[in-house]
Amino acid sequence: MSKTWKLVGPDGKQYASAVPGTLGGHRCNRIYGRLDCPAALRAIARGGYVTNRVFFSTAEDARAAGYRPCAVCLPGAYTTWKAQQDGVSETWPGRDSLRQLSTRRRHPQNHG
Numbered sequence: 068m069s070k071t072w073k074l075v076g077p078d079g080k081q082y083a084s085a086v087p088g089t090l091g092g093h094r095c096n097r098i099y100g101r102l103d104c105p106a107a108l109r110a111i112a113r114g115g116y117v118t119n120r121v122f123f124s125t126a127e128d129a130r131a132a133g134y135r136p137c138a139v140c141l142p143g144a145y146t147t148w149k150a151q152q153d154g155v156s157e158t159w160p161g162r163d164s165l166r167q168l169s170t171r172r173r174h175p176q177n178h179g
Contacts, residue, residue, distance in 0.1 A: 075121045077131030088122025092134050095119050099129035100137030107137070 071083040075092070091107060092099035093116060100107060110116035123129040126136070126144065136144035 079132040104140035106139040
């Protein structure tokens with residue numbers, strides 16, 4: 068009998084795979100990252116995390132399942148994700164103008 072691993076697919080459901088996952092995640096926090104992530108390894112060493120651990124084949128599967136990248140081990144992917152959550156893509160040309168407008172609305176000038 069061959070070994071199988073439980074992975075989470077893009078639909079968020081677990082499935083059996085003949086190949087182990089390349090990324091790990093936390094089911095409750097909805098975060099995914101590298102298997103050697105220092106933050107995850109610290110949590111595992113403290114005895115936490117393991118019961119909620121899930122695995123993914125790809126980052127695309129993890130994102131499609133509703134997980135976000137880890138800021139510790141995937142800082143570039145996290146920055147991109149965070150910018151999208153803020154509603155402003157880091158590559159969007161009008162980003163700085165929109166942020167300036169947003170700042171002005173929060174801190175109006177006194178006229179008068």
